[in-house]
Structure formats: structure tokens, C-alpha cells
Amino acid sequence: MQPENNLSNQTDDSAEETRSQEEQNSEIIQELIEKENKTYLKTILTDMHPADIAEVITRIDRDKQSFILELLKTDKVAEVLVELDTPIRKEILGDIQENRLVSIIRTMDSDDAADVIGELDATVAHNVLLAMPTKEFREVKSLLRHDEETAGGIMALEIVAVDQDQTAQQAMGVLRKKAEEVEDVYNIYVVDQQGLFKGAVSLKDLVLAKPKTKLVEIMDREHIAIRSDMDQEEVANLFLKYDLVAAPVIDVQGRLVGRITVDDVMDVFEEEASEDIAMMAGITDEEIRGQSVFRISGVRLPWLLVAFLGEIASAAVLIHFEASFEQILVAGFFIPLIMAMGGNMGIQSSTVVIRGLATGDIALRDTGKRLTHEISAAFLNGSIIVLLLIAVVAVWNHWPIFGKVMDTSAFGMIWEIPVFSIVLGIALLTVLFNAAFIGTLLPLLFKRIGVDPAIATGPFITTSNDVMGLLVYFSIVSFAINRL
């Protein structure tokens, strides 16, 4: 029941097989719960990986979740809790007795303990903290001071730190002492007597060094150290850029205070990407795993309302142009085209900028360059689209490609189809320019004022694009009616 030793997934079919292994697990467990076969359940659960138990818990009913956790040992419960997603964990934490909670949290790494305590009700958190031994109380307290989304918020305090005057052999001694507390050791960190970070020695270099070698001789003095107030997205990009597995965290004075490991960084990666994707689509990230329809509806509604209000404004724009609308009904037929092309162009530009900002490939100082790029691309593709549009409209009434001809009689003799298609083309090109311009500038503007640029795509940008696009379109059409 451990994670299978041999995992393969060449095709979707085999992906389904792997999945159904997990499904089978949760089915068997469901059955055992109903039969109240605690002995067999305990045996199965003891052999399972905490991440797998967490997955089963996510899939079973609310009332059976506590039943399973009660069968587990304290340290296993701690491991499972760490693997759970925040919304489900919050629910489960509410069910656990305070004194059991204290023992569970005490077995956790400092960073996980701080995360869990941060999710408790204020009074429960207070009681749990008071019930902890002084050392752990201080550790968790010091971690809770950091903003959740910074390096300090994701670091753990468990590190192997050795004084710079010591030898490889002495460092091995420290490692031996710390072995139980620090689960995964990749580097030994070297500090001076003030606790200032001086460098790192990889475990490999340490074991291959001669016992009497001084650490200063083998340490990497250029090893990256991360300031505790660095944003977690920046941290993730540093790990990606320099291929890090772990990095020491230092405070403002340069003192070694903790360590970030790559597993936490991967969580940040997934979190940030999901957050961006969610925001682009007008949903929230947590929702993907959420359970209740009411909650799903609740978090989506605000985005829909933004779009709703924007499109009511669109209706107002159209009503404002009612006279032109009646004169040239055919202009109405191309509302969807104008809206959709502007929307797509805007999203293309804004997404490139947003993703570029997130991965660090685009910086605020690139604004001018980016604008030139996007406007040029809009001009190129816009021209192609407009030429195509003129061609489509031109042949439409010669060979009614969609069964019916377009009624352009309102234009009189001078407003034949070709003239109309040219007016339409000019309007479309203007809308596309506008969309590329807004789509590029808005995320950069949001970034500058400290708002997550990802919000500048999705309902927010498409809706404002719609209103502006229709305004531009009908202004040009009305102008043309009055002059031509």
C-alpha cells in the first residue's frame, strides 16, 4: 500500500490505472470504515505514505475523516496534516482536541507547525502555543512574525550550522547530533561567532574531505543566501535559475536564521501558477479542490458581477448609438467579431506580460520595448485580419456564403458593401490597437502600484475591452455615416 515502486504512465490508459489504484485504496478504506474493522484499517494505514493517506482523506466523507485520523499515531497524523490542502486541513483541525493538537504539532518541523498554528482559531492557537515547551514556543513565535508569502514564511529553523573554525570531522559530529532533528541534509552551513552566514559545504564535499580539513577551506563562499523578507515568488525564481535544492535564509544583519528546501519551493511554484491561472479565468485557486457548490458559486460571483456591470455599460453604449444602429443594422451583425477580436488580442498581450513578470523574464523597465513589440504585432496581425474581413464581406453578397445577403440598403448608393467593409476594417484595426495597448500597459501599471498583475487579464480586462471596443467601433461607424 506504499506508493507503488514502479510507476509508469506512457498513455492515458495507464494513467487511469495508476489513479484507480488510489481509488481502490479509498474504496477499500471506505468499506473497512463501514465494517468498523479497526485492526485491518490500522495495518493498512501504517504502511501507507502520508501523502497517500491525505489523498484518501480528501476523497472520503467529512465524518469519516476524523475516524481515520484517530487510528493513526501522533507523528503520522502530523505528517498527514502537512500533506493536506489548507481548506480541508482547516476543517479537520477544528475536530481535534486541544491537548492532542499540542502533541501533534510538537512532532512537526518548525515551518509546518507555524503554518498549522496560523490556520487555527485565534483562541485555540493561543492555548496551543501556551501549552508548548518554551523552546518550541519561541521558534514558532519567531516564524509567525514573518509574512506568509516571504522567505521567512516558508523557511524551517532546522539546520546544521557549524562554526567556521571547525574541521570536517567536527562538522560530522554536529551532523550526527542533529541527524534526528534535521530530516534532509544537503548542505552544512558555516557561520562565524556572531552567527553571520559565511558559506556552505555540500554533504558530498564534507564526506569526501579529509577529517582534519578546515571548513573554511572547502566551503562555497559564494553560496546564495536569501534574505528572510524576500517574496516567495522571487525565492522560487532563484531556485529555478540557480538549480538550488536548499538555500540558507539570513536576517537583515546577515545572521543565519533558517533554511528553505526545494519541496516547499515546488509548492510555491504550483501555488503561484495556479493563482495566476485562476485569476486569469476569474476563479480562485483553492476552489479547484473545493467541495461545496455554494462556496464555488460564492467565489466566482464577484468576477461574474464585474463582467455583468461592464456589459450593462456595453448595452448603454449601444443604446447611445441607437440612431446609427437603426440606420445600418448590418453594423450590429459584426458586434461579436469586434468584441472577440479585441478580447483575444488584449488577452494575448496581457498574458505575455503577466507571465513574463511572474517568471522574471519581463521587468518594469521593459515597458517601452514591450509596448513597441505588442503594438507592432497588433499592426501585423490586425492588417491580415482586416484584409480577410474585407474579402469575406466583399464576396458575401456576391455569393451569399451564409444563405442570406447582408442588408446594406440603409447606406444608399454610395454606401455599398465595399465602403462598409472598409469602414468596418478601420474600426477593427483601431479596436485591435487599443486592445494591445491596454493589454500591455495595464499589467505593468498594476505591477508598479503593487497589485498582482494577473488580475489584469480575465473578466477585468476583457470587459473593459468590450466597452471601449464598442465605443470605438460605433463612433467610427457613426462618423462615417454622417460624412459619407
Added chain:
Amino acid sequence: MQPENNLSNQTDDSAEETRSQEEQNSEIIQELIEKENKTYLKTILTDMHPADIAEVITRIDRDKQSFILELLKTDKVAEVLVELDTPIRKEILGDIQENRLVSIIRTMDSDDAADVIGELDATVAHNVLLAMPTKEFREVKSLLRHDEETAGGIMALEIVAVDQDQTAQQAMGVLRKKAEEVEDVYNIYVVDQQGLFKGAVSLKDLVLAKPKTKLVEIMDREHIAIRSDMDQEEVANLFLKYDLVAAPVIDVQGRLVGRITVDDVMDVFEEEASEDIAMMAGITDEEIRGQSVFRISGVRLPWLLVAFLGEIASAAVLIHFEASFEQILVAGFFIPLIMAMGGNMGIQSSTVVIRGLATGDIALRDTGKRLTHEISAAFLNGSIIVLLLIAVVAVWNHWPIFGKVMDTSAFGMIWEIPVFSIVLGIALLTVLFNAAFIGTLLPLLFKRIGVDPAIATGPFITTSNDVMGLLVYFSIVSFAINRL
């Protein structure tokens, strides 16, 4: 000039400072290139991290890129090449002499060597392969057999493998011998005489074990091994789920063939997230870092054409309903609302499904459950939006909130505003249902037939949503006109 030791980024301002450090680097280097001050340039470049040199290369002009690479030593060029993005690397590879290319590639890890050779022109790749020593030739050849997007495609062949009968001390001997070849060692892999993977010993456990301890006694028998044909996205999800730093790769028979390290997995993460985001927005991933406006336009055009053709179909739908359109012009004013609300609802549903499929939180067998969820949420939010719409339309003509009243005179006495708003509401609700249904089902369908589900959002889904939405809307309005 190394990556700065203390990196901090609490505010956007300090982010700008860090960035401008890099910018300064590339400015200084640009200047030195123009002054042809090779000596100073060499000194600077020798001290820089390959990832930083790669960043500078990405920012400078094409003709100066080769100039810089010529100043670097072979192994440094190799490191820089590995850090570059594929499109830029491809360009640069074309400039390098074949015999220099061979020496550069020989210093690379097997997985990077295979990647680079895979990017060369077929004839150059052939020549380079032939010029390599037999052992390396075989290694790269064996790696090139794997699909790029599988575990085999991202694994490296450099591993420390030890026979299961050996002791901790003997394993340390093997590690010492392999130390130069295998850069980062986290685990020693244990195999039997047939080369079958048996388990893993973490470096920490190895160094803390007594010298005479047999590996079988301290090895983790349940350590995850990944089949070489597993999809890289699945691999990434496994690393995330089980917090892995490295994992052994095995072939169909269970023989140890290589190892995947977390730095490559992070690249996969970024790649897959960027790919999904790009596809949602109708752009391509590479484009974000791309340089040429023509290339940008070229990759975006197909998506715009999809939208263009779809919206031409929308125009045809509207022309088909021309009669109703003329009778109730006011129906036209709400085209943007119908389109936008349907579009947003569809994207919300499809994004949840697509992201869920990517992270493994949603599986094909969840189809029914997911549909129920999405339809229920559409019903809830749809009802709220429709009630709001009816309210807005009702008050509109009492107090012309947008300056003008809506002209519903075409309806006659029985088609007063309230009646119209109810017809509009029914149409909107139908469109929303349809959007949620298609938005949920399409990605799952794509997944089943083996197409990347991420394509089911973005221009593809919004455009089909527009056409269907307008068809539904005007069918209902026409029906109402004829019956009421």
C-alpha cells in the same frame, strides 16, 4: 560579479534594484564589447555564474553573443548553453564550429548533451555524434531514444549505483570514484547483480552508518522509482506529492537506468504551467521570451484566425435572425452581455477542469461529479445574475440610468419592458447552462482522446461559446416574438 550573496526583495523598489544589478552587468559588458576590452571582459565573465551570463546573453544583440562565448572556456560555454532558453540556444548553436561543439558537449551531463544534440541540425548532430568517444556516443544515443516529454527524456545517466551485498564503507569508495562525474549526490542507489533497482540510501544515512553496515540494512526499499516512459507532467506531480529531491529511473524490466533531479523537475513545472497559461490565452510559451515581432505575430495568428472564423459565423447567425433583430432592436443591445457572461462562465468551468487535470486533482472518472458541480454553480450564479438583469432593465426606463430609454415599441402593448426582461433572462440562463456544460465537458473529452485539455479554453472555447450563445439567445427571442 557572482550572484549576490545577500538577495532581498521585500518591495517592488528593491526588486527593481536587484534587477538593475543585472541590467548594469549587461550594460558594462556591452560597453566592454564595444571597446573590445577582452582582458577585462574575460575576468568579469570568469567570476560570473553561468545562469547570469545566460541572462546577459539573452539581453544583448545577436552579433555580440558569439563574441562573448568565444572568450569563455569550453566547460563554461557548456554551462551557459544549458542555462539558455531553447530558441536562443538554437540560434547560438548554429554559430559554433563543429569541433568546438564536440568538446563543449563532451563536458555536459548526459541529459543536457542529449537535449543540445536534439536541437542541432540533423547533419551537424550526426557529425557531432560520430566525433564523440564510443561510451558517450552510446549514452547520448540511448537518451535520444526516449520521448522528450517523458521521464527518460529528462533523466541523466550519471548516478552512484552500488551492489546490494556491499557495505557502507564500500559504497563510500564508489562515491569517491564517481564524485567528479556525478555533481550532486543525494542518494546512493542499490541494485542487484542483474542491475535491478532494489532501494536507495540517503547520503546522510550512509555517512552516519557504521562502516561495516550492509546497504540492505539501511536502504529504503519503498523508495519510489520512476518508469522511463512516464509522462514528465506525472513525474513532476510525483516529486511534488512525495517531496522528492531526486528519483531513480528504471526500464520496463526494473533495471536502474538513470536519475531525475529536482532542478529538471522545476523546469518541467514552469514549462507545463507556462504552456497551459499560454494555450489559455492563445499564445505560445516560447513567445514570452521571443525576440522577433514577425515570430510573435506568426504564432499568434492561428489563434486569432480561429476566433475570426468563429465570429464570422456569429455574424451569419445574426443575419439569419435579421427579421427578429429589426423587430426588436433592443435585443441587439444585449449581445455583448450574452456573449461575455457565457464566455466567463465557460472559462471558469473549463479552467477548473484543466488545472485540476494538470495537477492530478481531477480525473476522468470524476466527470459526472464535476458536471453536477459546475451545472449547480451555473444555476446558482445564473439565477442571481438574471434577477439582477431583470432589475436593471426594469428600472432603466423608469429612471433612464444611462441617459436614454430602451426602445421596446416594436413589442406593442403586451411586450413591455418586464416581458422583455423575462425573455432576456430565460435566454441568458440557457446560455449560461450551455457554457458551463461545454466548458466542463470539452476539456475532459480532449483528455480522453489524448489532446492537451488546455486547448479547450482560450479562443477555441470562447468562440464556439459565442456562436452557440447567440444562436440560443436569438432562437429564444424569435420564439417569444412569434408566440407572445
